[in-house]
Amino acid sequence: MEHAYTAAPHVFDEDPVKVFKRNIYVHPFHEEDPIGLVDILGADRVLFGSDYPHPEGMSDPISFVDELDGLPHDDVVKIMGGNLTQLMGLEVA
16 A cells, blocks of 8 residues: 555555554454554554354453563553444543
8 A cells, every 4th residue: 555655646545554544443363463563554453353162262351462562561451342332432430
């Protein structure tokens, strides 16, 4: 998207990368690189989710938090539930 926008910005109403980042949330599979995804999208757009008991799910889904080791605590809180809470318009008591 970045390459296409750089090559022909007149074709787009606005930067497609900014539009993507503003409108898309992603739950990475545990085999992927969630920290790399946070680097690209920002912690505000990454969500924890579980497909267990599907084969691609983790038998201990909450252990996904271990994949976030090295991120700031506030980012981990967002990914592990805060973003979904905000997205759904819920308040934490």
